[in-house]
Amino acid sequence: MDINQKFTPQTWPKHPEQATLEGKNKLVGLWIFLASDTVLFASVFATYIALKDSGPAGMEFAARDLYELPLAFIMTMLLLTSSLTSVYAMYHMKNYNYSGVRTWMGITVLLGLGFLCLEIYEFYHYVHIGFGYTQSAFSSAFFTLVGMHGLHVVIGLVWITGLIIRNSSRGLNLYNAPKFFAASLYWHFIDVVWVFIFTVVYLMGVLG
Amino acid sequence: MSSVTQKKGFGAHVWDYLTTVDHKKIAIMYLAAGTLFFAIAGFEALLMRIQLMFPESTFISAGLFNELLTMHGTTMLFLAATPIIFAFMNAIVPLQIGARDVAFPFLNSLGFWLFFIGAVFLHLSFFLGGAPDAGWTSYASLSLYSPGHGIDFYILGLQISGAGTLISGINFIVTIITMRAPGMTFMRMPLFTWTTLVSSSLILFAFPPLTGGLFLMLVDRMFGANFFDHTMGGNTIIWEHLFWIFGHPEVYILVLPAFGLFSEIIPVFARKRLFGYSSMVFATILIGFLGFMVWAHHMFTVGLGATANAIFAVATMAIAVPTGMKVFNWILTIWGGSIKVTVPMLYALGFIPSFVAGGVTGVMQATAPLDYQLHDSYFIVAHFHYVIVGGIVTALFGSAHFYWPIMFNRALNPKLGVLTFWIFFIGFHLTFFVQHFLGLMGMPRRVFTYMGGQGWDLFNFISSIGAIMMGIGVIILVIDVLLSIKSEPVNRRDYWGDGRSLEWAIETPLPFYNFKQTPLVRGFDPYWIEKEEGNKEGMVYAEPLGEIHMPNNSILPFIMSIGTMIAAFGALYSPWGDQVQAGTATGAPAVVSLALIIGGLGLTIACMIIRSFKDDLGFHVTVAEIESIEADLANYRATGKKGGNK
Amino acid sequence: MGHETHVEVRTQAQYEYDKAHSRAHMRKQVVNFAIMIFLTFIAFAAVLADFSPTFIIPIILLLAGIQVVLQLYAFMHLEDRSTHMVGVIEFFIWSAAFIAFTFFVAFTTIIWWGNY
Incomplete structure (x- = not known):
């Protein structure tokens, strides 16, 4: 594969992300990794569900009074929208429009950053009112589960930012197309996990 | 360019192995590292057996005994059996499917180094204040309160090496899915490739719960979280679930490739097509699936309730069905064959009855009421050693003899091989057969000594004699390996004369790109088909001779693994650790601890960033170079001299 | 490996057809997005509406399930049957979901001692 091969929209393959064997490997590998990550999240999720009502005798904070739905709703909207913007980026990649890819991926990063800031604010707020990591089994489980998702967001942000910086001046080719596609798949996966977090942690937490 | 023609110094060789991404060299490193840890864990077992040889023995102390039994189990499963199986997977699977390398050569190397560094980290515990002592299962109710840093070494060491294993598993899955040669459809894949695929899928799904569980225990012990601490609302049973969700599939992760190896050995020496190929594939997948649905049979006595126990008992018994299918298929492959009893075949013949014995006692324990009697007794020890030694270790020893010619271009001595087999096999049955009865007589497992006069003395003595015999068998095998270094090179394809699958169609020593042209697979047992048709090349090709694209070597995987080790030391000496605050373990100042964690992980992340910012496109081997390498190899095979062609 | 790269020049007509097709597909994606937003809205509204939890919990779990399937098949392109080895990928993903x-x-x- 010649990395410097220049394309026109007409010679650009219909599936640029899987035009090379490396690209195919990368995508299958990422999917397989996501399957594995699903199980990792499932085990922490299951632990959270088992521990969500338990703490030491006289525990102050119960899920019911703790969570604030408006904040969770805004975070959900930010992440869902960022999922759509990364779909737009992939749409432009198929059309060999690099500036489109860069713009939409950039917007994805901004939305992700917004999500992350809100999450940090939320954690800060909880710690501030006395709901710390070591407070109870429930608090440990909550911070571990949501924090693990937050860590995935950070990794996704670093990954996408890195891709944008690395490829800012060289445009699309068959070497970096699978990389962009893989990063966008990973970003969607973060959204998939969040769907369960807002349902199981926040909504079911408020229901009690 | 050619690896055959270069004369290299020792340093260059070390550098070559540190940076290699070649699946054949990584296989050799896995084999060497696995053998090292196998020897260590075997030595630990011998110490325990010597202690138990006589009642009320004072050979080793109770505390040391706990450390030995923990390290023996942990090391044997994670750091000996797994890497040796990975060695055969790495060496053989790409050849069996007609690939030039694995899908992710860089990750392959990273997987090895993470495993190795994690293993070394775990073993450093012996020198840094005591090894883990809560058993290989490390139940939270014990391990949370274990003083010192032993358990911390267990958690962090397994976390690192588990990450390596997971990475290797993903790599094998993708390799088998996407890198098969033209014509190698799923239902033409050799059984070892199939079992590698299923076993890697089990790794894929079983290691995350372990990673999760270990992480919870890590934050519990070192950063004050409360997952398993009942005074803070935690629940120690969660650890048991997470551990066994991992732990039960782990058994199948190890035993399925062993099944695959025997499914390769038996048809070659029975000189018959494998009986019931598609039912073997089906049974493999079914065992993999059921392996996930039975974890709670390790927890019958926890008190999950009658309903849960009944469900898991039935599911456990169901596994006997596909396993039985496999056993019958092996027997029917041998049946009516023209059998050659070579060393690998001897191991296969020894394996079938030994493994069946282990399987049958497994079904006994699946009966929940009986398990209440057998739980935590020597019967359990006898059972799982019959499965692991009778099933997995025999497979590893047998396939070492079987695949040595491909991996090293040397053959192991058959006379010493037969000697090893008999001493090891008899020693194995002596050791573990009597332990069934010890268990039924009421001897609990994991005790460091016992009173005389309970009728246990003789059987314990016999058991220890058997263990010593097993040790002697392994020493003879090691001598055999050392002698093979100086023996005549094999220099041929199809060492055993009856090879069936693609790996036997290539002449040893192998060039680094394996196949100069990608083979075309025309059916199951492709090499057999070509032999039947009198094809002297051993294979037909799917493409003309052309440029070969190969990956570059890299030192980054090694540095990344070192980074995780540095971070692990930071977490280990965290000043917030339960045991540090209780004063039973030493902690570092917060600054030092955090600096090590951030610095170590930072090093790893920096390597990842370098990796993604520096384009790694690999290199191309031109047709002229391929022809020169092939001529060199042919000359070497004919004259025994390297590089005579230049 | 290099030899597996196929680059072919599309005809103008094919190119324009593909482009129009991909634009239509993008419109569908926006509709999918709208559905996801709508489902999220219903889930939050149902919780705020203060019905009985035994009634709401199954519903919001179902909504989450639908959203995840939409993400996987629409946004993550699993519905595109030309994706390399898409059947195997689906098998692994659904196995993971089942294990989860x-x-x-x-x-x-069965995690608790006392509650049952």
Whole structure:
């Protein structure tokens, strides 16, 4: 594969992300990794569900009074929208429009950053009112589960930012197309996990 | 360019192995590292057996005994059996499917180094204040309160090496899915490739719960979280679930490739097509699936309730069905064959009855009421050693003899091989057969000594004699390996004369790109088909001779693994650790601890960033170079001299 | 490996057809997005509306399930049958989902000592 091969929209393959064997490997590998990550999240999720009502005798904070739905709703909207913007980026990649890819991926990063800031604010707020990591089994489980998702967001942000910086001046080719596609798949996966977090942690937490 | 023609110094060789991404060299490193840890864990077992040889023995102390039994189990499963199986997977699977390398050569190397560094980290515990002592299962109710840093070494060491294993598993899955040669459809894949695929899928799904569980225990012990601490609302049973969700599939992760190896050995020496190929594939997948649905049979006595126990008992018994299918298929492959009893075949013949014995006692324990009697007794020890030694270790020893010619271009001595087999096999049955009865007589497992006069003395003595015999068998095998270094090179394809699958169609020593042209697979047992048709090349090709694209070597995987080790030391000496605050373990100042964690992980992340910012496109081997390498190899095979062609 | 790269020049007509097709597909994606937003809205509204939890919990779990399937098949392109080895990928993803489901069942039923 010649990395410097220049394309026109007409010679650009219909599936640029899987035009090379490396690209195919990368995508299958990422999917397989996501399957594995699903199980990792499932085990922490299951632990959270088992521990969500338990703490030491006289525990102050119960899920019911703790969570604030408006904040969770805004975070959900930010992440869902960022999922759509990364779909737009992939749409432009198929059309060999690099500036489109860069713009939409950039917007994805901004939305992700917004999500992350809100999450940090939320954690800060909880710690501030006395709901710390070591407070109870429930608090440990909550911070571990949501924090693990937050860590995935950070990794996704670093990954996408890195891709944008690395490829800012060289445009699309068959070497970096699978990389962009893989990063966008990973970003969607973060959204998939969040769907369960807002349902199981926040909504079911408020229901009690 | 050619690896055959270069004369290299020792340093260059070390550098070559540190940076290699070649699946054949990584296989050799896995084999060497696995053998090292196998020897260590075997030595630990011998110490325990010597202690138990006589009642009320004072050979080793109770505390040391706990450390030995923990390290023996942990090391044997994670750091000996797994890497040796990975060695055969790495060496053989790409050849069996007609690939030039694995899908992710860089990750392959990273997987090895993470495993190795994690293993070394775990073993450093012996020198840094005591090894883990809560058993290989490390139940939270014990391990949370274990003083010192032993358990911390267990958690962090397994976390690192588990990450390596997971990475290797993903790599094998993708390799088998996407890198098969033209014509190698799923239902033409050799059984070892199939079992590698299923076993890697089990790794894929079983290691995350372990990673999760270990992480919870890590934050519990070192950063004050409360997952398993009942005074803070935690629940120690969660650890048991997470551990066994991992732990039960782990058994199948190890035993399925062993099944695959025997499914390769038996048809070659029975000189018959494998009986019931598609039912073997089906049974493999079914065992993999059921392996996930039975974890709670390790927890019958926890008190999950009658309903849960009944469900898991039935599911456990169901596994006997596909396993039985496999056993019958092996027997029917041998049946009516023209059998050659070579060393690998001897191991296969020894394996079938030994493994069946282990399987049958497994079904006994699946009966929940009986398990209440057998739980935590020597019967359990006898059972799982019959499965692991009778099933997995025999497979590893047998396939070492079987695949040595491909991996090293040397053959192991058959006379010493037969000697090893008999001493090891008899020693194995002596050791573990009597332990069934010890268990039924009421001897609990994991005790460091016992009173005389309970009728246990003789059987314990016999058991220890058997263990010593097993040790002697392994020493003879090691001598055999050392002698093979100086023996005549094999220099041929199809060492055993009856090879069936693609790996036997290539002449040893192998060039680094394996196949100069990608083979075309025309059916199951492709090499057999070509032999039947009198094809002297051993294979037909799917493409003309052309440029070969190969990956570059890299030192980054090694540095990344070192980074995780540095971070692990930071977490280990965290000043917030339960045991540090209780004063039973030493902690570092917060600054030092955090600096090590951030610095170590930072090093790893920096390597990842370098990796993604520096384009790694690999290199191309031109047709002229391929022809020169092939001529060199042919000359070497004919004259025994390297590089005579230049 | 290099030899597996196929680059072919599309005809103008094919190129324009593909482009129009991909634009239509993008419109569908926006509709999918709208559905997801709508489902999220219903889930939050249902919780705020203060119905009985035994009624709402199954519904919001179902909504989450639908959203995840939409994400996987629409946004993550699993519906595109020309994706390399898409059947195998689906098998692995659904196996993971099934295993995750068994964890949920186990950890909500048999984890506790005292409650049953």
